[in-house]
Amino acid sequence: MIRFNSDYTEGCHPAILKRLEETNMEQTAGYGEDEYCREAADRIKAVCEAPDANVHFLVGGTQTNVTVIASALRPYQGAITATTGHINVHETGALEACGYKCLTIDTPDGKLTAEQVEKYTKAHFADESFEHMVQPKLVYISNPTELGTIYKKAELEALYRVCRENDLYLFLDGARLGYGLACRENDLTMADIAANTDVFYIGGTKVGALFGEAVVITNPELKKDFRYSIKQRGGMLAKGRLLGIQFLTLFEENRYFEISAHAARLAEKLKDELTKMNISFYINSPTNQQFPILPDDVLDKLREKYSFAYQARVDETHSAVRFCTCWATKEENVEALLADIRAII
Amino acid sequence: MIRFNSDYTEGCHPAILKRLEETNMEQTAGYGEDEYCREAADRIKAVCEAPDANVHFLVGGTQTNVTVIASALRPYQGAITATTGHINVHETGALEACGYKCLTIDTPDGKLTAEQVEKYTKAHFADESFEHMVQPKLVYISNPTELGTIYKKAELEALYRVCRENDLYLFLDGARLGYGLACRENDLTMADIAANTDVFYIGGTKVGALFGEAVVITNPELKKDFRYSIKQRGGMLAKGRLLGIQFLTLFEENRYFEISAHAARLAEKLKDELTKMNISFYINSPTNQQFPILPDDVLDKLREKYSFAYQARVDETHSAVRFCTCWATKEENVEALLADIRAII
Amino acid sequence: MIRFNSDYTEGCHPAILKRLEETNMEQTAGYGEDEYCREAADRIKAVCEAPDANVHFLVGGTQTNVTVIASALRPYQGAITATTGHINVHETGALEACGYKCLTIDTPDGKLTAEQVEKYTKAHFADESFEHMVQPKLVYISNPTELGTIYKKAELEALYRVCRENDLYLFLDGARLGYGLACRENDLTMADIAANTDVFYIGGTKVGALFGEAVVITNPELKKDFRYSIKQRGGMLAKGRLLGIQFLTLFEENRYFEISAHAARLAEKLKDELTKMNISFYINSPTNQQFPILPDDVLDKLREKYSFAYQARVDETHSAVRFCTCWATKEENVEALLADIRAII
Amino acid sequence: MIRFNSDYTEGCHPAILKRLEETNMEQTAGYGEDEYCREAADRIKAVCEAPDANVHFLVGGTQTNVTVIASALRPYQGAITATTGHINVHETGALEACGYKCLTIDTPDGKLTAEQVEKYTKAHFADESFEHMVQPKLVYISNPTELGTIYKKAELEALYRVCRENDLYLFLDGARLGYGLACRENDLTMADIAANTDVFYIGGTKVGALFGEAVVITNPELKKDFRYSIKQRGGMLAKGRLLGIQFLTLFEENRYFEISAHAARLAEKLKDELTKMNISFYINSPTNQQFPILPDDVLDKLREKYSFAYQARVDETHSAVRFCTCWATKEENVEALLADIRAII
Structure with missing residues (x-):
């Protein structure tokens, strides 16, 4: 067969396994406070051209989506997402289980446009019953989307502009980010993404790692106390260095x-x-x-x-x-x- | 103007105010354990021809919807609802705030059909990723709906049949139930509704009371510990007799x-x-x-x-x-x- | 007997019932946006000597506690409370059901002292595993407490000072506030309470009303979007004027x-x-x-x-x-x- | 240093790394539905002498505690735990964030006794306000406890007897289970634990694995739909075989x-x-x-x-x-x- x-049918890139072996009997601090995590974070910040970003490593995508969104929203706020968005269809209601509603917009291609987001948000606040409805506060997009499509640079910039104008956070799920950036139609860089979102993550699970997602937070409002959220949502790996080592290896030598x-x-x-x-x-x-x-x-x-x-x-x-x-x-x-x-x- | x-722009039927005055200085037990609540429950059970039903009185509709649904579902289960359903659009995500997802079906008229529910449920269990999606377990309908439409007896019976065949609870939101039953197109009785749902409620707030909704639970699985749920969701009125007195008065003399x-x-x-x-x-x-x-x-x-x-x-x-x-x-x-x-x- | x-064994003060009757057939806006609510809020702000406060009316105490606390905390933050606090023992875990932990301190008399709160908070942040524990962010007290005891003015002032120094909100549950302020040992006024808390509520259910609690928010951080929270937690009464009329009557003529x-x-x-x-x-x-x-x-x-x-x-x-x-x-x-x-x- | x-300062047992390398480029099904997981589950069932048990593999302890407890409780039910229990102190309120209260009992040694649990439970149901308090439904113990102490066989049997008599589930957190079973004072076997709990887990993270906890469910009531819960709580590893391979290796050759x-x-x-x-x-x-x-x-x-x-x-x-x-x-x-x-x- x-x-x-x-x-995610294979293990990981051989260089990662090699590194895990080399470091296996080292003793390090736990919970992501080791040197490997620090060094991996530095490399990612460099690639993102975002020296002030906070980088955190979590184990899996569902966990990451929940942790990021729950740490950004108040209970009466929700996440705008394409109806096909992973958080809306394939996470067994993990986000709702944490108390947050997915505010869905139907799209033909899994992508949200700046216009859709603006219209949705303005309609909310214009409605006389606005307090009876979940307030839009964060926009969740994935790149590539669940349908394999990607955002062009102009699209992402427009979306982020609308988000800032309407007091919305923009969160990009990059579970397959590498595959988006590497395709021939792409015109985005990692730095473009860091500059045009408030928070995003770089997927490792599907791109060479055994597991792991690297969250990059650029908006200072979202940085505070993020590690509490990671712990609360079950994403703080005891042997956190495993994540640091993997991302360090992935971000070496291109x-x-x-x-x-x-x-x-x-x-x-x-x-x-x-x-x-x-x-x-x-x-x-x-x-x-x-x-x-x-x-x-x-x-x-x-x-x-x-x-x-x-x-x-x-x-x-x-x-x-x-x-x-x-x-x-x-x-x-x-x-x-x-x-x-x-x-x- | x-x-x-x-x-809900006026107060209440004058007979209710009169009754509140007559009983005002009586001392009763609190939290719905008084004689008025018992008597009101008995009258409602009689009208519903459901002697074994449990009847509980809550203050408002959002609270009632949340209390009923949260007491019926496991965290990974959701409520199928028309996209226009009150729980999906006008309760500020109260249900999600308790951890449960609305599973929406688009409908032209605010009503769900037996076919839609069956198709949705069968599709869930046929999907190879079914465990990655919220499991449908309860069907939420309102009668009249948010668009004023009503279920005919045959429609409700078909819906309930599909629910039983697919291990789904059927919950009917009757915030405006009186206005549905009284209209010329209606062919349902309160007893038909009790016989063709697992739980429903009779709205008082919009039909003559100052406030109050009477929940009628006929499915034994949903009866257990329901008062804990009422208390937890903030719906247990200290002076519970106010609800008993109101429903008693509403269900006197037709x-x-x-x-x-x-x-x-x-x-x-x-x-x-x-x-x-x-x-x-x-x-x-x-x-x-x-x-x-x-x-x-x-x-x-x-x-x-x-x-x-x-x-x-x-x-x-x-x-x-x-x-x-x-x-x-x-x-x-x-x-x-x-x-x-x-x-x- | x-x-x-x-x-809460009787109905309400006769003046309230009289007022309900006089206004019964008036048509008003719903959800607390009527003239009676506005006027009642004004009177309460006057009594509190807090012209910039926001006043909101909710139905019951459990609901009010949950709404206030959930609107103040992030998911990883908790509420410090005496072990005997109502939120910890007699609300069927309503607060936990919304996702928040009670951080309990044992006390002999149901009261929290400034010293206890300071020690607890400093210990949290001094612990090397602080991110693995719920962060204290709000102090919940009741006055009178569940054991009938009251805070003296100096005690409340000291507590509030510690709260501000440690970035904690102080929330006072006044379900029985009138009975505290009226007792011979009391040296607090309503204005003192408004000046020495971030948010508190004046109980109506136990003090002359059919039901109702008036939340007074003085800290601007807690004012934003509070009505969304009321709606989400099931506390927004459709016929909101019932609350306005009751508190207006209670705060007339002393x-x-x-x-x-x-x-x-x-x-x-x-x-x-x-x-x-x-x-x-x-x-x-x-x-x-x-x-x-x-x-x-x-x-x-x-x-x-x-x-x-x-x-x-x-x-x-x-x-x-x-x-x-x-x-x-x-x-x-x-x-x-x-x-x-x-x-x- | x-x-x-x-x-959890080192990596993993070298045999595990070796096995990961040998299997690295194999293609397998994801989400724990591969042959390695099946085989590891079989070995664990054999060691537990529990052929009908369900065995699931999760990544970390906090996640496992939350997933098990949330899948066992209704929202108004809580988990009895020693005040020192990991779920109460060191999981940043992960359980409360899912809606469930820790019902704490002070103990000198981190252990719960049958007597304490029985007294607590009987007191709950004897209280006239029982519906206003969280209902005890599950007993959480850890073995070894957070203080390193262990349960003797007679103690565990007594506790389980009380649990069954009082309709409580018994859940044993075995994050350090190996170290408990291997100490000279121990008189329990893995099979004793399986026979005297409803669900427990075998810790891998602290006992030789890179990460991973193996949940063993013996009570049929707790088996249903458990994989939905794993996915919802973020514990379903995409490359699930990593867990299977690790536990398979740990349970080979003693x-x-x-x-x-x-x-x-x-x-x-x-x-x-x-x-x-x-x-x-x-x-x-x-x-x-x-x-x-x-x-x-x-x-x-x-x-x-x-x-x-x-x-x-x-x-x-x-x-x-x-x-x-x-x-x-x-x-x-x-x-x-x-x-x-x-x-x-």
Whole structure:
């Protein structure tokens, strides 16, 4: 079975395991207060060109989303999100379990526009019953989105401008950030993201680490007491250095960007070749998640050899599915998949 | 200023005030454990033909919705609701603040159908990521809905059947229940509602009381420890007899139904006469909330003399607004309103 | 049965009922945005000598405590309270249900001292694991306390000084405030309380109203968006004027203080006479709650004619019980009780 | 600097790292649904002699405590815990943040007795205001406790008997379970624990793993939908196999018990030798945490070379501190510490 169903099917980049071994018997302080965490934070701040940022390391994405959002909102405030946003659909209501409502906006491509956010917010405060409704206060976006789409620099800047004008925080979920930055359509840098959000995170779990997400907080209002929040939400790893060591390794020698580029290139190859076969897509994704629409019988045959995720029924005989590449994807497996699809079709 | 903006602009039915005066200096036990509450509960059980039901009295609607739903759900379970449901839009996220997600279904008329609920629930359990999503466990409906529409007996029965087949609780918010049962299109009785839900409540605040909602629990699973939940959610009135006395008075001499019929008749008069004027409606409501679409300049003139609620912009020059009648509405005011609209148009 | 078990066994002061009747068929705006609420707020601000305060009216005490505290704290912050504090023992975990921890300090008399609060707070921040513990941020006191004791002016001033020095909010639960201010040991005024807290509330439920608590917010940090919080926690009464009318009536003609003085005088009579009988007390309470220690067989006899609350077992044959007086207590009933105790002993 | 301040200062047992490397490029299903997790669960069930148990793997202790307790309680129910319990003092209110109150019982040694639990529970239901207080429903104990003490088999059996008689769940936090089972005073087996609790967990973080806690659920009532809870509370690791691989390795070749025995033996050596030096202890701990009382000037000198945790001030010139041993502690370091203490004293 060759797995394309997600981007967390393998372990981690070998350099990380090597480093874990080298440091294994060292004694360090716990809870992220060790030298590795400090050094990893410094590297990330450098890459972000954000020397005053606070960088914290958490274990997983759901935990990170909850910790960041809960530390930013008052109980009667909510997070604006695309209806397809991960916090709204795939976190078992983790955010609501902490008391916060997702304020959803329907979008065709998983992205929020500056106009949508502005309209939603102004409508809230213009409503005579505004105190009977959850107050919008934070905008949650993901880049790449759950549908693989990405924000262009102009879009992100416009969104952040609207956020500042309307007293909203902008939070970017970068669980797959590397794969977004490495794709050919991208025009954003890590520094652009740091400059155009109040807080964002750099995903490790899906981009070369065993686990881990690095939260970068640039807005001073959100920095205070953040470690209390990490602890309260269960995200403070006892052996915190494991996170420091991983991110340190990923941000050495341009590694994070190089392994992301590998995944991006293979996804582009998949997309280009499927397009040549006249296969259409559920969504035009430029990143490591590709959503081709295929006949159900073709999918059944592919399932004998490959795993992939079911996305949606398109018509009576066709479904959209998701194939992911990642830092560990072997080119030969992509080629085998393409050959098999060609053969079946 | 003549107010049609809501159904809670006046005090209460005079018989209630009289009863409060007669009993004012009596000493009773607190927290709903007095004779008046017991007697009121008995009358409600009789009207519901549900001798085994548990009846509890709470102060307001938001509190009641939260108390009932939070006592029925586990943290990872959610409440299916129409997107327009009161719990989703007009309770400042009270339900989320208690940890529970609203699982929304878009509907044209504020009502949920058996088919929608079945489809939603089956889709949840069929999804390979089902554990990553909030589990549907309770269906929240309101009757009349926030848009004034009502459930027909067959619709409610079908919905309840689907709920039982899919292990879902059915909870009916009856904040305006009297006005639904009293309208000419209605074919439900209070007993039908008790027989076709797991828990529902009979609104007092909008139907003749100073305040108060009577929760009727028929499903034994939901009865246990409910008073703990009332206390925890802030709904246990110290002088609980105030609720007992009010509901006792409302359920004497058919009063609840008679005062509801008054409001229903005036709403129907309003609807019929506006229809004759070729005025169209945002939604076809058979109950005490009417949503005519009027030119903005007409509305501006009406605002000099009447208050009413803004509902939605329909086009550049027309808006939908809401006029409510209630137990206390004076026929002469409805006539004055109709005359003024006729004159302006 | 003559009830001394609590101070909410009767209805309300007759002047309130009269006012409710006079205004019953008036139409007003809902949700506390009517003229009566505005006027009542103005009177309370005048009595508090706090023209810039915000005054809000809620229905009950548990709801008020939760709303105030939840609107003041971040999720990782907690409320310092005496272990006997109402929020810690008698609200079914309402505060925890909103996500906040009670940080308890054991006290002999239900009161917190400036020293205790300072020591607790400094210990928190001095602990190397401080981020692993809930951060103290608000001090909850009640006056009178759950044990009937009161704060002297110097004590309250010292407590508030420590709070400001340590960046803590001071919140005073005044569910029985009138009975505290009216007792002979008291040296505080309402204005003193407003000047020496960040937020407090004036209890109506136990002091002459049908229900209702008036929250007075003097700290600007706590004013923002408070009405969202009221709505979210279920405390926004649809017919909000009922609260305005009640507090307006209580704060006319010195009524609140006069009816409180009546209860205080009867409690003092009870205390003085029991003391003369050589009966000792569980706690030396100067207010309307008295906690005599009596032989169990005496209590059994008293129970035939009187209701009162059980407080604690003192030894094998004696128990402490609680007798409450209130605005509605009849002097003849206190005399009858005293006579019966004298006779039995 | 030689660290004795905690039992999570090193990485993990080398066999685990080796296994992680061997399996690193394998592709597996995510979220704990892989073969390694299944196999590890089977081994744990075998050791527990509990073939019907459900075993789940989570990342850290706070997260595990919250997930288990929140999945067992209704919102108005609470967890009985020693005042010193980890959930009450060192989890930044994580449990309260999920809505649940800690019901604390003061104990001299961090342990709860059957008598205490029975008395607390019976008192709750006997109180006339029982619905105004949080209902006890789960008993949280840790073994070893936060003070290093352990439950004897008879104590645990008595506690579990009382729990069953009073409809309470018994949950054992085994963050340091290995170190408890391996100490010379212990008479419990893993199977005894499984047989005398409803749910417990086996700590990996402090006992040889990089991270990870294995939850063992034996009570069928607690099994349902547990994975939803794990996901909601942020504990579902994407690369779940990392947990499976670690526990599989720990439960091969008796490894978990052998490495625990190493730590236990060194702690006993430390305790025995300090006792010989006439040093007294804050608490008589038989496990890997030792709490000697030492003069402050001695501690200052030791701090130049060793790290240890501050526990409490004992008198003006003495403090209690905590030294931990663990699976990775070197015997030479314990000997050096003992030699240095001997020399200084």
